[in-house]
Amino acid sequence: MTLEIRLLGSFAVLQNNQPVRAFRTQKTRAALAYLTCHAGQPISRDTLAGLFWPDAAHRRAAHNLRQTLTFLRQAFSGNTPLHITRQDVTFSPPDDCLVDVIAFQQTLDAGKGDRAAWETAVALYRGPLLDGFFINGAPEFETWLLLRREQLQAGVLTLLARLADWRLARGEYRQAQSWLRQALALEPWQESTHRDLMRALALAGQTAAALEQYRQCRRALQEGLGVDPLPETEALYRQIAAGEALAAAPLPQRPELRFVGRGAEHAQLTAAFAQAGRQPHAPRRPRLILLEGEAGAGKTRLAEEFIRYAAGQGALILSGRCFEFGETLPYQPIADALRPALPQAAAALPPVWLAELARLLPELRELRPDLPPPLPAGGAAARQRLFAAIARFLQTLAEGRQTVLLFLDDLHWADAATLDLLHFLVRQMAERPVLFLGAFRPEETVSPHPLTTLRRGLSRNHLAKVVTLPSLPESVLQTAVADLVGAETAPPFAAFLHRESEGNPFLLSEMLNTLYEADALRPGAPGRWTLAEKWETAVTLSASARDTILYRVERLPPPSLRLLQLAAIAGQTFGAALLAEAAGQTAAAAAGALEEWAARRLVRPSGSAYDFAHDKIRETVYFDLPESRRRAEHGRIGDALANRYDKQTAQTLPPAVAHHYRHNGRPQKAIPWLLLAAEQALAFTAVVHFCDQALELEPADPETRFEFLRLRQRAHEFLGDAAAEEADAAAMLALAEQLTDKQAAAWQRLAVFYTLRGQLDKARQAAEQALAASRQTGDATGEADALIQLGIMVRDRDGDARRAGQLFRQGLDAARQTGYRVAEAACLGHLGILQAEQGEYMTAVATYQACLDIFRELDLRQDVAGYLNPLAALYRPWGSMNWRRRRWTRRCSLARRWGTPRFRRGRI
Structure with missing residues (x-):
């Protein structure tokens, strides 16, 4: 016990x-x-x-x-x-x-x-x-x-002073700041501690913070003791304000093995880079290079070395990363890679393409507020337009440059939609100076992983190549360690490192950091390091990455460790403001912790935020927390993210907020965020994913369940999953028995399903049920949709033009009654077809024109392109070839611009 x-x-x-x-x-x-x-x-x-x-x-x-x-x-x-x-x-x-x-x-x-x-x-x-x-x-x-309290507080102040002095002596000024701040929290009028913190801030390059610390010192002394700062404090303040250099130990470098053992792999990358930049391009050149290796094998390090080489050759570097933790949005890694180049795109691309790109990168509208709205985000055509816009973006970036290099790390965590886009881009850029580089873990991509499918598909056309990274042999490690500690010490030290790490570069790096932080590996002669006596027992090392990482992490001060645990919960990139809000700390404290982690090589900058230096660090910190603690911290991060939500960030926040609330054990709180995520998703696979998650949580509100079923059923329609589409339509119908106002919508979706499957009898019955339900509830919008569906079936199945015309006119009246402009235009279009078939050409032209005017008013350009062909056909009996050619040319132009090739088929 x-x-x-x-x-x-x-x-x-x-x-x-x-x-x-x-x-x-x-x-x-x-x-x-x-x-x-x-x-x-x-x-x-x-x-x-x-x-x-x-x-x-x-x-x-x-x-x-x-x-x-x-x-x-x-x-x-x-x-x-x-x-x-x-x-x-x-x-x-x-x-x-x-x-x-x-x-x-x-x-x-x-x-x-x-x-x-x-x-x-x-x-x-x-x-x-x-x-x-x-x-x-x-x-x-x-x-x-x-008395005992005072003695113990004096004791902790002594320990904090020792820790701060130890850091200051090693030139680790940012780490020393944490201990000094803790000391001041206990005794805010300790003037010598204020001076030490001012000096540490100034030596770390934080001049403004050092001057602010002096003001805090002055305020604390006047309010607490009624005195002014001592002359030495005033002198230090003047020295910092004047920008005079302070005496300081040089900032130490951490021990790091030089880049060895990857010469053959690096040569393959440079060869692929050279081939990508050649003009004209020879056939069957790989455009996608995939670095394959276990966790910690050095894939990212190799990629960084190669990126440094490519940048030196004048290449434009774009990079993104996939994440395991949290909800990754479709296409997000590629969006992150493209984001730094947005100013170039905003200046070079036509507005129609920029409008499409803005769906993925909303900040484009800040650069170009004059952009037109994009076409409706739905259907395969919308996805095709988005893919084409991204391809045009890359094509524009490649013009005038030798090569564009796009790197995507951790592709084993990429979603299927992102890999579909990557597949498309690799094929589209096959004749452009664009090279794609990716990294993945083979153990995470067991078939039928979508990355395996992509790799095999592109490899058949010689567009992809896999470069495998094995563990480092001890002979290679001997050479690198000799450069680090000298030839005499190298053999036993290299043997120890290889035995404990099994040649895994990440574990090697973590072990060196652990020895350094335990003061068992110390700076020696310039460029060299010295091992302390009995270095083997200075710290307990293990071949387990988890043990090695935890040894380093648990040496953080408690407030800093708490923030690091929150960062691991956050899952992707994180910043000081998010962590501070979730932890209830100040932004300055969180920023100081981030700087300390970066100095310890636990995290690394990622744009304006931070990310863990290796996902194994995040994973270890995350799973080391008890499950109850993880649940609580997920809730805090979820609340902090929810407080930041606005429509400008709608594409990124809702999935993340929902993820944290789901793992917090508050499923009902996650449901509205999943609904937002499903409504705003750019890929139908993502719509299905979010709806699946929400329906598994069993929303208490029937209307909410119905909305998730409706979104998922429509997504299944575009994905071609007929069985799932029919099942969702039937579930909507069953649920609509509790929701009278939803019955029309449920029958309508079932009518569309049967129509697309050619089951016209069932489709007609469903459409009639939809019409009856909408009239019973006074739903003029649903009535218009049902009448259009019935009119199409009566016209195409029964050949009854008169009855079809009546139904379309009734639909037109219902649409105009509620201002349902899309349905109004659709009814006019169908009426125009009937009028043309009956030889009423002038009437049909006017009807079509009214239909086109509404679509133009709503900026539905794809529908404009769809109705230009029948309008042009009306002029055939009159022999007005010039007018028809102009209309056809306009139709093809719209089709090319908006990625709808089926509208280019046909003849004049």
Whole structure:
């Protein structure tokens, strides 16, 4: 049975990690705390009675003490750590007992102990001894408590000063700032600490923050002590304000192995780069190079080295990354890669293409507010237009440059829609100076993974090539380690590193960082490092990446570690503002933590935000948290993201907010965000994905369930999944029995389904049901849709032009009644067809023209292109070839611009 007693901060006792709440009185807790702070020392009963009941008679005080000791025995269920005799009481903790104040004092008494022990002791100091604790009628206890609090606070200030001095001596100024700030939080009028923090800020290049720290120092001294800063503080302020250099140790570099063992792979990349830049292009040149290797194999490092080479050759570099944690939007990695080049696109591309790109990159409209609205985002044609716009974007970037290099990391986590776009771009850019580079883990892409499908499809046409990265052999490692620590020390050190890492470059890097942070690997001669004595035992290393990462992460100060855990929960890129809001800390504190993590190589900048240096670090931090803690932190990140939502960021935030609420155990809170995500998704696969998630959560509101079914059923229609489409239509119909106003919509979707499958009898029955339901509820919009559907079937199946005309006119009246302009235009278009077939050419021309005017008014250019052909055909009997040619040319122009090739088929 484990026992933990916490006295630093709030009083708490835990047995087997469960809180003990059976302390009946405040003096029972006080007695335990006093005895614990005097562990191993017998305290006489008379001393305890006089301490807690000084005004009571001796017999009464002795009785109260006996009762208190009985309460303590009962609280510990008989396994009390107290040794009680008739004369005295002794606190004797068992081996499995942890007492924070004892552990803290032991570290303090050890004097100049090791840095890890100092950090552990600081983490134990959760606050003043028995913070907020008070008992009546015991002034001597209160006096003892105040004195002990001051002693312990002085102790933690000593440890914080040691940690700060250690960092400052090594030139690690940003890391020192964290310890100095903690010291000032405890004693804000300690002027020497203010000076140290000012100096650390200035040496780290944060001049404005250093000057602000002086102002905080001055304010604290005047408000707390009524004095001004000392002359040396004023002199330091003037020196920083004048921009004078401060004496400082040089900022140390961390140990890093040079880039070795990847010469053959790098040569393959440079050869592919050279081939991509040649004009004219030879056939069967790979345009997509995929780096394959296990987690930590060095794929990203190789890519970075190659990118550095390509940039030196004048290439334009674009890069994006796929993520496992959180909800990744379709096409997001490619959108992230293209984003830095938006100003070039805004200046070079025609508005029609920019309008399409703005669906994926909304910030384009800030650069070009004059852009027209895009065509409706629905159907295969919308996807084709978007793909074509991105291809035109890349084509424009490649003009006038040797090569464009687009790198996508962690493709094993890419969604199917993103890989479809990549497949399209590789084929479209086959004759352009554009090279695509990707990295993936083979263990994550077991067939039928969409990346496997893409790779095989492109490889058949010699457009893709896989470059495999094996583990580094020990012979290669020997050479690199000799450069690091010298030839004499290299053999045993390299053998150790290879044995523990098995040649995995990421593990090698983490092990070097761990040795450095344990002060077992120190800067030596210029460009060289020195191993401390007994470096093998300086830190326990393991071949497990998890153990190595946790060793480094757990050395962070507690507030910084808490923020890092929140960053791991966030899942993708993160910034100081998000973490600060989620943690309830200041933005400055979060920014300082980010800088510290970057210095420790736990994170790296990613545009204006940050990302983990390797996904294994994120994964380790995330899964090291207890599940209950993960749920709570998901909720905090979800709330912080939800507070940031606005329609300008609608494409990125709703899926992320929904993800965090789902993992927070609040499914109903996730549902409205999933609905937003489904409505705004740019790929039908994503619509299905979000709707699946929402329906699995079983929305309580029937109308919400109906809306998810409607969105998913329409997505299945465009994806060609007839069985799923029919099942959703039937589910909508069943649910509509509870929702009278939804019956028309359910029957209408079923009518469309049967029509597209050629089951016209069933389609007609469904359309008639839709019409009846809409008229019963007074839904003129649904009535118009049903009448159009019935009119099409009567015209095409029955050949009854007169009855079809009646239905279209009724639909026209219903549409005009509610201002349903799309349905009004559709009815006019169908009426125009009937009028033309009956030889009423002039009437048909006017009807068509009215239809086109509405589509132009609504900016539905695809529909304009669709109706130009029948309008042109009306002029054939009149022989007006010139007019027909102009209309046909206009139709083909629209088709080319908007990616609708089927509108270019036919003849004049």
